[in-house]
Amino acid sequence: MLRITRRLAVAAAAVAAILPFAAPASAQSTLKASLHSDLKIIDPIWTTALITQYHGYLVYDTLFALDDKLQVQPQMVDTWKMSDDKLTWTFTLRDGMTWHDGAPVTATDCVASLKRWGAKDTMGQKLMSYVTELSAPDDKTIKMVLKEPYGLVLSTLGKPGSNVPFMMPARIAATDPNTQITDATGSGPFVFKKDEWKPGEKVVYLKNTKYKPRSEPASGLAGGKLAKVDRIEWLWIPDAQTQVSALLNDEVDLIDIVPPDLLPLVQKEKGIKIMVINQAGRQYSMRFNVLHKPFDDPKVRQAVLYALNQKDFLDANVGNPEFYKECKSLFPCGSPLESAKGWEDKLSGNVAKAKQLLQEAGYDGTPIVLMHQTDTPGHNNLATVAKPQLEKAGFKVDLQSMDWQTLVGRRAKKDPMSAGGWSAYFTSWAAVDVLDPVATSFLNASCEKATFGWTCDAELEKLRDAYAKETDPAKQKAIAEQVQLRAVEYPTHAPLGQFQTPTALGRKATGLLPSPAMALWNVEKK
Template identity: 45%
Template sequence: MKSVSRIFSHALDLTGWSISRRSVLTGALATALSGTLLGSAWAQDDRKTLRIVQSTALKVVDPIFQNAYPVRNHGYLVFDTLFGVDDKYRPQPQMVKDWSLSDDKLTYSFTLRPGLKFHDGTFVKSGDCVASIKRWGSRDTMGRILMDRVASMNVVDDSTFTIVLKEPYGMVLDSIAKPGTYVPFIMPKRLADTPADQQVTEVVGSGPFRFVAGEFQPGVRAVYEKFADYIPRSEPPVWTSGGKVARVDRIEWIGMPDSQTAANALMNGEVDFVEMPPLDMLDILEQTQGVVVKDVMHVGYNNAVYPNWLNPPFNNQKIRQALLLSLNQKDVLAAQVGNEKYYSECKAMFVCGSPYATDVGAPAGPDIEKAKQLLKEGGYKGEKVVILQASDIAMHGAVSPVVAQALRNIGMNVEVQPMDIQTLFTRRGNQAPIAENGWSIYNGYWQSVDILNPITNVGVSGRGKNGGWFGWAEDEQLVSLRQDFIKETDETKRKQIVEKIQKRAYDLVTYVPAGMFNVPYAYRDNVKGLLSGPGPVFWNVSKD
């Protein structure tokens, strides 16, 4: 995989798959796609309709309720943010016109750009922003850290609001400009007042595209139309900042049964863009007339394997350490990605090539005999290990069998339970015992921008059931070290704290890093203006 260090040179100033795939687009499926998915789109001006396939079909439409990347990508189409970030990860005003900080560094004042409207025709007001920040802050890790330091948020008038801190905190703008999940999107107060663990009843944003609720078929198709009243900024678009100009009238997000089918649809000209084409088809795609394969995003993904600390056997530290020593990153990446051009081993919990990259605490490599010994010392009694597998997304699902085999190799009793990704997202929240539909391990991957530091990397939070990530790793020392990192302003000392955090996290095995990979986009050659960002963004995109 290409080095990602170049994307961090100006980074955050923190002052052969096991899943079967179709080799052809069958006649029956092609007919179905044409009739139920693409039919209405063909009736549109083809140059004004963009047909996209993302990593999975859209089923959940509230990006604060669920933090999956497809839901975030949907959010960027519909919603806007107070601040965005540029390609050096610096916060830049987006919905905000002006802002100021008091001399005592406790009061931030924000004034909105005039004329901003929601898709329901109402004007965006400061009360909407305050309510949206509160909802996001109750859900997001970085948001919770911010809200812990907020004394009050006050509506001054329709266009101005303040955030008053209990003590100076230098990450306020970085927090509300956060490009990774959960993103602090702004929605009307009437919706933002919905508890964050409940989905909103409508999708109403103020972004460049509006969600067409009447055409939404969960898991099949989502439709967006250009919002005529959107007022883009005058600056050029960079990452999530600058002018978000909608250059197509309509976007259709089409669900596909697998990435192979999506690639065939792209080659046939039935869709315009595929976010995650199958890596073993890239050579074919590159040789297909009319198709472009390009690494637009640049940031890469980081695999993570999460043991459940609540259930035996992984409520035992020695058995978690056995998991760590059983797994070979090369095996994971070879099964998941295959092409060495697009992956690399990485032991750093805060992204290889980043300012906080370190191998401190990481084992030299897998050690099967030591893993077996740890299993014995931990008193493993043959308890069933249930691994959740997302069978509908190859990049997810290919990892689970590798983890299962690694554990079987050291003598563990393993059951892999396949399910679609949306079911997995629900199931992973179950804290019950195995006998009550609980689980032992699940795997996922993070974009690099989401785990660059101990604030955003939820795998080292140590908060357990009190706001911790799925798997619920709990450790007061990690909580304390994280607070030390937040308060520290000296960068050298911050790096020392990062090393302590990573060493502790590896010793406890809060999670297992399992390598880095990247996936280029594939799209028709008449698609122009795709931008780099935290994921696919479709403002500035046009079709010739």
Template identity: 45%
Template sequence: DKHSVSKDGMKYTFTLRDGLKWHDGQPVVAEDCAESLKRWMKKDRFGRLLAAHTSKVAPVDRKTLTLELGERFGPVLEALGKPSSNVPFMMPARLAATSADEQIKDIVGSGPFKFSKDEWQPGNQVVYLRNADYVPRGETASGSAGGKKVLLDKVVWRYMPDHATAAAALAAGEVDWWEIPPIDFIPKIEQNAALATFLPDPLGTQGWLRPNHLHPPFNNKKARQALVYMMSQETYLQAAIGVAKYYRPCHSVFACQGPYASKAGAEGLAKQNLEKARQLVKESGYDGRPVTVVHVTDIALLNGAALVTRELLTSIGFNVELKAMDWSTNLAVRAKKEPPDKGGWNILHTWWMAADVMHPAVHFGVSGAGPAAWFGWPEIPQLEKLITDFVRATDPARRKQLAEEVQKIALDEVAYVPWGEYVLPTAFRKNVTGILRFIAPLFWNVSIA
């Protein structure tokens, strides 16, 4: 319902709205929210940073909870309002008691739609039903905030892996909304008078090339720096996305449409220099062993990125081995810390939404926490100190300065290499209205005529 902040900025008080209920009919109370936040703080990068500066999260009464800081933390509300993974979702305290490393198996929320467990078909469909007990806020919907007014009684979200089948279903009216059609399907969709397209997240997505810092050759800084100088974002974007109006080069580790975008330390990233890259490979002492590149073949943009990486690595003197696999296998392989010849890897490709690379506190790519960092495990203590300074800062100019320092070190040490930004349209039938701009599909505010 509302919140307040103490004059010294060290205590945040939150008051719940009246009449809130969980989907099982039980009332939502402050203890539920406190325990949910504690669980999230163990799992999420931003949450762990907040937890390190928090002395207590606790209910005051059934409607009120407080978060008390032990050390100053500037972006408290940004952390609690985080829209992307891992989202600080609320759940009953009994579920929040589940280990942060275990999946929640009983899906009980308090929002405008209920998960229909009986109609769930893993690998085929998820069904959401209108929550008749939900009372929306009075204001207009704005992404995941504002008034969540439900105009549909039921949402059936189907998985259709075959793109031609999905396109035909949309054209025939068998489905109303196609979340992410491949770019090469868009022209035909836009030629159909009954269909429309829309960019739900204009901030876009950032593509990554991530080296493994644990094993040769990229445990050597010069070998990693060669990856920066070989980079041609335009080449990657053409191969991965293909249509120029849907991509843009971005020579910043932070989202180019965000407040911390910068060109600081990005000179090597901005202009390809293959001669410099070859020299760095030689200076690194590279011994010719195969460089294992994870090659995800069932996602077009990752397939394209891997093929470009092979070409560029070969051109600067690396011996390259593409390791072909589907996305699901990649999820298991990327977690392996063993050497490449024992099932591990040297380079992988992935993507993160702009919301996840907006600033140092949310950006997994600039974490230098070693074993606790994202896959690739760079150990760069300077980054961890700067990120701590960033979250403790309250002055916007100081935060901007610290973010630039983070970028300089991240690119010099080559925590990862961004290969540009892109946006992906969604497609729907024109009798569907009210789709909101957001980083994921939202079903409130949507109606079908």
């Protein structure tokens, strides 16, 4: 503890230099947060990056949202109905909604937003494959016609994680989904101050004084989104020790991820509140790029599943067993679809089996390019743990270090290794994002339409379709287990355990809501 205290003392000396913008903001109430990543991409449809999702929840609104019991509730929608044949859905927007530029929110805007989102998001793609008509009969009505009944309509429209179906003006939603938007006009409780955005330094949001919240109490990501501060500033502090020092000195009001080694020190501080806002937790994953050698060969990817030891990743990145659990299920442990079927002997460091599979595959020593994020608390030791495990099994590994936002940009490129390509990267998903085969982005195996890594497997897609059509829970679970078995034969990613993230709220801030994502609209500043 003495060593940590000395490190924080040194860090405290640097705070003033790193936070020249930390002076009080006149008479406004200003909430200052230091989050897990810098914001460099403001398009939550183009990227699945968590920091951009957090940005999205401040700026945009959604048709539906999950409450604190993970139940789907209407948000921008007032009423909705489904036809007797379950093929036509009609959604009526609530009154009084406007975009940040003053224009009214219309159904045409929402239809354009759904189409752009549906071209990128895993659940959106699957829903849109069943849609024969998506239209706006009038300014307040969205009409969706399906070719056959689909059991996941509301859960898809209310999904809480990337890519979230955020609504945008039609003029912005007309942007090609593979091109980043540059205009962050939304209808949410805060307005993005683009002129004050300084990547590598700070992001600023102002209270949307024209926002009309729902009448229900705030609950999770649903209910009345009441902006209780005038201004939010995200201050980018890349060093975790300096982040904690700033919190303890009341220079920031919130840290979304408290590093395990600094948690005991923060817990001792009077008035600092530690909470796990996402009780369902998150799942670590290693994602394969199947476009290039060596991971174009499923057997080589199978070797990885045997070579990795899940517990080592959890110990190195979380540390405290109070906040993690080993889980060999593709779907979260504790959820209805939890099952280790097909994965019982994986992720335990079976070097001999990994070597056998590499030999059978004829692995020729092609290096694995592992992208290693260096600046994301709780994630910056994932690639460094994987490297020796893979090398022990016989892989040649090229570990390339970079900040997370650089990785986010690079993972979208399909370039060969000689032109800056990649073999695998590490990330995590909220448990609510990986609850089933349709929701789990890394199980999307629709080739060019799949997310970064571009997995391509007709059998997986057939099973995902079957799950989407099924309504019987027992039969859904049976299909999910078939997905697990197929993902052993055709690995798309390696699940590396579950964890929870402790968040710290400063002495002057209250009202942070339990939620699958960071919801700052209910937070007050003394």
